[in-house]
Amino acid sequence: MKRRNKSYLYMTIGLLALYLVLLTLLYLSEHTASSATIRTFSDAFWYSLVTLTTVGYGDVTPVTPLGHAVGVVFLLLSAGIIVTLLGAVMSFAASEGLPLLLLSFQRKKNWYYFADYSVESNTLAENIYREDPDTVIIYGERTASQMEFPDYPCLFISASPARIVAHKKNMGTKCKIFFMKENDIGVNIRAVDIHKLPVEVYARTTNGQDHLSGNIRFFHSYDCCARQYWRSKPLCSHENTIAIIGFGNYGRCILERAILTNVISVEQHVAYHIFGDSTGFLAMHRCLHKMFSIDEHSENTDSLIFHEGNWEGYHEILEQADRIIICDDDEPKGWSIFWRLDKYYKIQGHIDLHSNRKAPGVSYFGTNEDIYTPDQIMRTSLNQAAVTINEIFRRSVSYPTLSWDELDDFHRESKIAAADHLLMKIRILLEDETITEFNADMAEKAYQKYCEAKKNPAVQDMYRRLDHMRWLRFYTFYNWHYGPARDDGARQHPMLSPYDYLTQEQRRERDAAWELLGSISGEL
Numbered sequence: 001m002k003r004r005n006k007s008y009l010y011m012t013i014g015l016l017a018l019y020l021v022l023l024t025l026l027y028l029s030e031h032t033a034s035s036a037t038i039r040t041f042s043d044a045f046w047y048s049l050v051t052l053t054t055v056g057y058g059d060v061t062p063v064t065p066l067g068h069a070v071g072v073v074f075l076l077l078s079a080g081i082i083v084t085l086l087g088a089v090m091s092f093a094a095s096e097g098l099p100l101l102l103l104s105f106q107r108k109k110n111w112y113y114f115a116d117y118s119v120e121s122n123t124l125a126e127n128i129y130r131e132d133p134d135t136v137i138i139y140g141e142r143t144a145s146q147m148e149f150p151d152y153p154c155l156f157i158s159a160s161p162a163r164i165v166a167h168k169k170n171m172g173t174k175c176k177i178f179f180m181k182e183n184d185i186g187v188n189i190r191a192v193d194i195h196k197l198p199v200e201v202y203a204r205t206t207n208g209q210d211h212l213s214g215n216i217r218f219f220h221s222y223d224c225c226a227r228q229y230w231r232s233k234p235l236c237s238h239e240n241t242i243a244i245i246g247f248g249n250y251g252r253c254i255l256e257r258a259i260l261t262n263v264i265s266v267e268q269h270v271a272y273h274i275f276g277d278s279t280g281f282l283a284m285h286r287c288l289h290k291m292f293s294i295d296e297h298s299e300n301t302d303s304l305i306f307h308e309g310n311w312e313g314y315h316e317i318l319e320q321a322d323r324i325i326i327c328d329d330d331e332p333k334g335w336s337i338f339w340r341l342d343k344y345y346k347i348q349g350h351i352d353l354h355s356n357r358k359a360p361g362v363s364y365f366g367t368n369e370d371i372y373t374p375d376q377i378m379r380t381s382l383n384q385a386a387v388t389i390n391e392i393f394r395r396s397v398s399y400p401t402l403s404w405d406e407l408d409d410f411h412r413e414s415k416i417a418a419a420d421h422l423l424m425k426i427r428i429l430l431e432d433e434t435i436t437e438f439n440a441d442m443a444e445k446a447y448q449k450y451c452e453a454k455k456n457p458a459v460q461d462m463y464r465r466l467d468h469m470r471w472l473r474f475y476t477f478y479n480w481h482y483g484p485a486r487d488d489g490a491r492q493h494p495m496l497s498p499y500d501y502l503t504q505e506q507r508r509e510r511d512a513a514w515e516l517l518g519s520i521s522g523e524l
Helices: 002-030 043-051 065-094 097-104 120-130 163-170 220-230 250-262 281-283 317-319 331-344 384-396 409-430 440-452 457-477 504-508 513-524
Strands: 109-115 135-139 176-179 198-204 216-219 241-244 271-275 302-305 323-326 350-354 361-366
Touching: 002 043, 002 065, 043 065, 097 163, 109 120, 109 163, 120 135, 163 440, 220 250, 220 361, 220 409, 241 317, 250 271, 250 409, 250 457, 323 331, 331 350, 384 409, 384 513, 409 440, 409 457, 409 513, 440 457, 440 513, 457 504, 457 513
Parallel strands: 109 135, 109 176, 176 198, 198 216, 241 271, 241 323, 271 302, 323 350, 350 361
Antiparallel strands: none
16 A cells, blocks of 8 residues: 555656646747747646646647647646546545644644554543543554444544654643553554653553553553442442352452452451352462451351352352352353353342343443543543542651652552542441442541541441451452561561551551541542
């Protein structure tokens, strides 16, 4: 295609040069003749147009021998020039020339560049355009001929991010660039040297990283799904048995977020029955046995019970479960599991199905429309509470601390886990398990409840125990253990011990997590 475009370009330049030479010869040969009608260069130009287009008005004609010769050449060239010019115009329109020209008039708008076109990138682009119609969506590859064209305005340009950024000429906001394929930034040639560009980069990953360098941010779609799930469908006090069918990417993240977030009572003993291969998970999180009963039901703590065999044979567990989460990575397989459960099992709890298909009467979660949104991917609101918590902490101490962008992944995740549990704290304080989102007013009401309740030493002690339980679960999940002094390199912490072994000063440190409700209500 590029070779053909260059051929048209060279032919066009050659014909234009020939055309200018002929015009000059025509003018020079005619303008001094006494009976000539072509007196000026504009007359020569007009004659060439009506001759080349085969209109032939006859109002101006050459009278000299050289003029006649030039007229014959114009007649002979008319068809070739028109075909070539039409080809050049069509080539320009079909190449990157026209889209780049259109971009030139929109440099002050927000540009969103997607390295490729996919279901995920299309969903995110559609959500971006819905929130900001005055934006420019750019895809870095051509649309396939069989693909349905998007419903929103967009441009398909086979151009690298560097070329697009250069074309913006630093006007308006920074261009935002997305790599929507899993771990694509490590292999996609378009990502080469992208960290050097003045852009914001968002890359899909499966390893849980949050950032790489100054301008590159990772997003973990499976983790986004898990966080959205437990926010919209939080654990309730009556739920003691939860079954998770499917332990791939989605199932693993669903369980991880349950471990970090589902702390609602110091007396809870929720049994999570997980159907899938747990070998890698348990090997990675080797300290979980300190906080959970592994593969054995307990009445004193939460249990993680893994079943390597097929789920079909565990009728009693499935029929008595308070909640069944179907989250197989293969969506059609998930639907098959759902229909078989509905057809052959007497389910007393409810079933939540991971699905992009919406059907009446089915409790589904994790649709592309819910996950691939600007808030989820660019973290503009998903981590708002976590960022706020970090800023409140920075203002509350006298020694220098790191901003959100300066934190490493572990300390960011620590703030995220604390922020995600704020919803649970509000539900506990307001004694309302129907709450699935919180705002400033709700946080303020919960804080007032806390201030009243903590006047009772026994209640305050219960709140401290509860947050210490959540805190212990987070650190043991990341394989920390007890040490006489904090050592991040060795993953040791002096508070990694049962609540009853803490000093009074250490116990009082747990108040900060509840006091946050008062501070954060004014910040949100």
